[in-house]
Each structure stands twice: as C-alpha cells, then as structure tokens.
Amino acid sequence: MASPTLNTTADVRGLAALYGRILAARVRSDWQYRTSFLALVVSQALVIALELLTVLLLLRLVPDFGGWSTVEVVFLYGLATVPFAISDVFVSAVDRVSNHVREGTFDRILLRPIPPLIQISALEFELRRAGKLIPSAAALGWAVWRVDVAWGPAEVALLVLALASGTVIYSALWILAASVSFWTVNSREAMNAVTFGGQFANQYPIHVYRGWIRVLLGWGIPLAFVAYVPAVRLLDPANPLGLPRWLVFAAPAVAAASLAVALGVWRTGIAHYRSTGS
Amino acid sequence: MAGGLRLGLEIGRRSFRRASTYRAATAAGVFVNTVFGYLRASVLVLVAASAGGVVNGMTTVELTTYAFVTQGFIMVTGVFGDTELADRIRTGDIVIDLYRPADLQWWWLSTWLGRAAFQAMARGIPPVLLGALTFDVRWPDPWWHWLPFALSMVLASIVGFGLRFISNLSAFWLLDNRGTDQMVTFVVMFFGGLYLPIALFPGPLEAVARALPFASMIQLPAEVFLGRYDGAGLAWVLAQQALWAVALLLAGRALLGMATRRVVVQGG
Numbered sequence: 408m409a410s411p412t413l414n415t416t417a418d419v420r421g422l423a424a425l426y427g428r429i430l431a432a433r434v435r436s437d438w439q440y441r442t443s444f445l446a447l448v449v450s451q452a453l454v455i456a457l458e459l460l461t462v463l464l465l466l467r468l469v470p471d472f473g474g475w476s477t478v479e480v481v482f483l484y485g486l487a488t489v490p491f492a493i494s495d496v497f498v499s500a501v502d503r504v505s506n507h508v509r510e511g512t513f514d515r516i517l518l519r520p521i522p523p524l525i526q527i528s529a530l531e532f533e534l535r536r537a538g539k540l541i542p543s544a545a546a547l548g549w550a551v552w553r554v555d556v557a558w559g560p561a562e563v564a565l566l567v568l569a570l571a572s573g574t575v576i577y578s579a580l581w582i583l584a585a586s587v588s589f590w591t592v593n594s595r596e597a598m599n600a601v602t603f604g605g606q607f608a609n610q611y612p613i614h615v616y617r618g619w620i621r622v623l624l625g626w627g628i629p630l631a632f633v634a635y636v637p638a639v640r641l642l643d644p645a646n647p648l649g650l651p652r653w654l655v656f657a658a659p660a661v662a663a664a665s666l667a668v669a670l671g672v673w674r675t676g677i678a679h680y681r682s683t684g685s
Numbered sequence: 686m687a688g689g690l691r692l693g694l695e696i697g698r699r700s701f702r703r704a705s706t707y708r709a710a711t712a713a714g715v716f717v718n719t720v721f722g723y724l725r726a727s728v729l730v731l732v733a734a735s736a737g738g739v740v741n742g743m744t745t746v747e748l749t750t751y752a753f754v755t756q757g758f759i760m761v762t763g764v765f766g767d768t769e770l771a772d773r774i775r776t777g778d779i780v781i782d783l784y785r786p787a788d789l790q791w792w793w794l795s796t797w798l799g800r801a802a803f804q805a806m807a808r809g810i811p812p813v814l815l816g817a818l819t820f821d822v823r824w825p826d827p828w829w830h831w832l833p834f835a836l837s838m839v840l841a842s843i844v845g846f847g848l849r850f851i852s853n854l855s856a857f858w859l860l861d862n863r864g865t866d867q868m869v870t871f872v873v874m875f876f877g878g879l880y881l882p883i884a885l886f887p888g889p890l891e892a893v894a895r896a897l898p899f900a901s902m903i904q905l906p907a908e909v910f911l912g913r914y915d916g917a918g919l920a921w922v923l924a925q926q927a928l929w930a931v932a933l934l935l936a937g938r939a940l941l942g943m944a945t946r947r948v949v950v951q952g953g
Contacts, residue, residue: 440859440860440861442859442864443859443860443861443862443863443864444864445864446859446863446864446865446867446868447863447864447867449864449868450864450865450867450868450870450871451867453868453871453872454867454871457871457874457875457880458880460875461875461880461881464881464885464886464887464890465728465732465881465885467887468732468736468740468741468885469731469732469735469736470735471735472731472732472735473731535864591709593707593708593709593710593713594709594710594712594713595713596710596713596714596717597712597713597716597717599717600716600717600720600721604717604720604721604724607721607724608724611728615727615728615731616723616724616727617723617727617819620720620723620724620727
C-alpha cells in the first residue's frame with residue numbers, strides 16, 4: 408500500500424493544523440473525567456518522583472556512585488528522564504497500534520490520506536503523560552543549578568542538543584517497539600525491556616552495568632548517547648570507560664540514524680500488515 | 686461451604702488454564718523481568734561493593750537474589766494490578782456477576798489465585814534461573830525452607846488481591862479508576878520493596894514501610910526466601926501477612942456491600 412506523500416508546504420501546514428485539532432479534542436475528552444484525569448497526572452508524576460527518591464536513597468548509602476557524586480547522578484537522571492517524558496507525551500502512544508491491529512481498526516487508519524504514524528500518535532494522545540515531566544524537569548533544573556559547571560552559551564547549547572537527541576532516540580525506540588505489533592501482537596511486551604528498561608538503565612552511570620548488558624543497552628540501542636555521553640562531556644566526571652569527550656557531537660547523528668532505522672522498520676511492518684479480516 | 690470450595694477450585698483451574706494459553710506473552714514477560722533483574726542486581730552489587738560487601742545487614746548475594754526473586758513476584762502478587770473487574774463495572778457487565786449464585790469476592794479471588802499459581806511457575810522461577818547464570822543466587826536451604834516460602838507467597842498473592850479488589854471497586858464511584866489503580870501500582874513498587882529493598886531505607890522510612898501492607902507482597906516473602914527468619918520470627922512474619930490478607934478482604938467486602946447498594950441497572 409502506497410503511503411501518502413506530502414508534497415507542498417500547504418500539505419504540511421494542513422497536517423499540523425489537523426494534528427493540533429485532534430490533540431485539543433483528546434485533551435477536552437480527558438477533561439470530562441476530571442478527577443480521573445488529575446489522578447492520572449499525579450500518578451505519572453509520582454512514578455518519576457519515587458524513582459528519583461530511590462536513586463537518592465541509594466546515594467545516601469554510598470559516598471559516591473561508581474565515582475559519580477550525588478549531583479552528578481541527579482544531573483544524569485534528569486538528562487535521561489526529561490527526553491523520555493517528552494517522547495512519552497508525543498510518541499509513546501504509537502504503541503497502541505497493537506490494539507488497532509488486533510481489532511482490525513488499522514484498516515481504517517490506512518485508508519485515510521494521513522501518515523499512520525501521525526494519526527495514531529494524535530488519536531491516542533494522552534496529556535496525562537506530561538505528569539512525568541514535572542519531577543524530571545525539577546531534578547534536571549536543580550542539578551543544572553548545583554553542578555560545578557560554568558554555564559556559558561556553549562554549555563547551554565550542548566544541553567539543548569543532548570535533550571533533543573535524547574528525545575529523538577527514545578522516540579525511535581517507541582516506534583520500533585510499536586512496529587513489532589505488525590509481526591506479533593502477543594510478544595510485543597518484550598519491547599518494554601528496551602523502552603521502559605532503557606529509561607531505567609539510563610538513570611545510573613552506564614559503567615555500573617556488566618559487559619553484555621552495557622554493550623546492548625548502551626551502544627546497541629544507543630541509550631548511552633541520551634545522557635551518559637553528554638554528561639561525560641559537560642561534567643567531566645569519573646570516566647572509567649575512558650570515553651572521548653568529543654563523542655557527544657556524534658549524538659545528533661546517532662539519533663538521526665536511530666530514527667531512520669525505526670521508520671524503515673515501521674514502513675516494512677505496514678507493508679507486511681495483513682488485516683485480521685473478520 | 687464445601688460447595689463454595691469446590692466452585693473455587695473449579696474456577697481456579699480454569700483461570701490457570703486460561704493464563705497458560707498466552708505462551709508468547711509469558712516468554713516476553715520473563716524476558717522483561719529478567720532484564721530488569723539484571724539492571725537492579727548490577728546497581729545493588731555496586732552499592733554493596735562500595736559499602737564493603739554488606740549494606741544495612743544485607744550481603745551481596747542476598748541483594749542479587751533479592752533483585753531476581755522479587756522480579757518473579759510481580760505477576761504472582763499482581764503488582765501491576767488487573768483491571769478486569771473495573772472494566773466490568775464500567776461497562777455494566779458487573780450486573781451479570783452479581784446475579785450469579787456465587788459470592789463475587791470469592792469468585793474473583795479464585796480466578797486470581799488460579800492465575801497466580803500459573804504465574805508462580807511460568808513467571809516466578811525463570812527470572813531467578815536466568816539471573817543465576819551471571820549473578821550469585823542463594824536458594825532456600827535446607828529444602829524444607831521452601832514450605833514457609835510457599836505459604837508466604839500464597840499470602841502475598843492474597844494481600845495483592847485484597848488491595849486490587851478495593852482499587853477495582855473504586856470504579857463504582859469514579860467510573861474511570863485508572864488513576865487510582867496506577868497510583869496503587871507505584872506505591873506498591875516503592876513501599877513494597879521492588880525499587881529498592883525496604884531494608885536499605887533509612888530507619889524511620891523502613892519502619893513506615895514495614896507497617897504498611899505492601900511489604901507483605903514483596904519484602905517479607907523475599908526475606909522468607911532468603912531464610913532470614915526462623916521459629917517465632919518466621920511465625921510472626923506469616924501472621925502479619927495473614928492479618929493484612931484478612932483485613933483487606935474484609936475491607937473489600939464492606940466496600941462491595943456499599944457499592945452494590947449503588948448499582949442502578951440501565952434498562953435497555
């Protein structure tokens with residue numbers, strides 16, 4: 408099935424307007440069950456806050472974490488979690504494609520002249536996920552303020568670059584995870600190991616993990632480029648892996664490559680898709 | 686009474702069989718639990734190493750064992766919950782359940798335990814075996830220590846049920862109870878000892894966590910697995926779990942009574 412193409416700026420503008428309208432409608436519908444919506448926002452904030460508390464409790468037990476000080480680990484935590492939260496708000500909903508595949512409603516999505524990826528991320532958008540941003544941004548803000556770095560324009564630019572690359576890398580992971588549904592709906596839960604598992608792994612300096620898991624999650628999935636590599640550059644902390652500090656400049660390229668791979672798998676998945684037919 | 690018991694066993698058996706049909710999902714779940722076990726164990730090993738091998742009375746091997754067995758507890762005690770009952774309340778199907786000549790709580794408990802029995806084997810043991818490939822894991826020793834552990838696990842699962850029964854019933858009032866359900870999940874994960882063993886909490890926080898029912902779902906059965914209790918201490922741990930199980934079941938019953946008085950069947 409040919410995927411719709413966007414030829415003109417008018418097409419893109421029309422698509423953006425449509426996307427905005429669907430998002431607004433989703434927010435309005437969520438707001439109908441106010442108590443439930445607020446409870447969901449609070450619970451999303453709570454999970455990140457409790458994770459952060461866990462990291463702090465561990466740091467309380469040991470003087471330093473693999474050679475990293477408390478503020479350095481909190482910086483790493485924020486740098487890893489803010490992009491995760493942003494990609495969770497805007498992209499992770501593509502995971503719902505599994506429901507559409509199972510129930511046969513994906514046919515309807517393919518019939519519309521809008522890229523399926525944009526349709527699903529808009530149709531399944533849930534503002535509640537933004538709850539994750541509150542504690543993670545607070546942690547990053549605190550660490551940026553307290554860490555021993557002279558923040559000039561270059562450092563700020565690097566931070567923004569890292570956050571943007573990280574968001575793209577996590578988004579690529581969500582798209583990759585969602586694509587699995589085109590082949591197998593039942594075992595797609597395995598992908599939680601790279602999405603949620605990746606976010607969890609990134610909360611700690613990557614050198615604390617043993618050989619194969621570090622290679623797989625850090626470089627195979629390129630999670631190290633989200634937080635660890637930028638933190639090595641910006642903070643110049645203990646660096647037992649001996650990573651070069653210029654490696655951070657590869658992050659945008661790694662992010663772009665991840666996204667290209669994910670989109671390629673997504674398209675292959677759609678080409679492979681057969682309707683449930685009933 | 687005997688009839689109720691037989692009905693419960695029949696429901697449990699069917700629930701066991703139903704859970705066992707999702708093979709691919711089970712394998713995927715084991716994989717995810719094991720990956721998280723590896724990550725948690727790595728972090729705990731590092732903490733133990735920089736603290737000189739023992740942290741708050743827990744040795745490295747106890748910490749790595751803890752990381753993997755508690756990953757195995759997730760499905761058995763229902764840490765992530767189960768929304769089936771809440772879904773039936775929202776859609777109104779609950780009315781059919783209330784018409785049945787069987788006790789609603791007993792019906793769902795039998796379903797829960799049947800599934801938990803399957804999850805104990807399929808999702809409980811493999812992560813520990815896979816963890817033992819790379820990390821030191823200590824199994825219950827002597828062999829009869831498996832018996833109190835099995836009992837502790839059954840009680841942990843009933844506590845998990847009692848908690849979820851209540852959070853599912855909240856759908857009678859909220860209709861959409863996903864928010865409360867998620868909050869329960871995260872509170873269980875933290876105060877139960879899944880993120881971090883409660884034993885590593887600072888003193889006062891540990892005392893609070895041990896006084897809450899969530900410890901009965903994760904921390905206490907894990908400590909029984911590690912053989913940290915004997916004699917009267919062991920009896921007290923199991924009694925605590927049993928007390929929480931009974932208290933939560935009774936609270937659920939009371940709430941169910943209140944809820945059913947609210948049910949209004951929409952005529953069609």
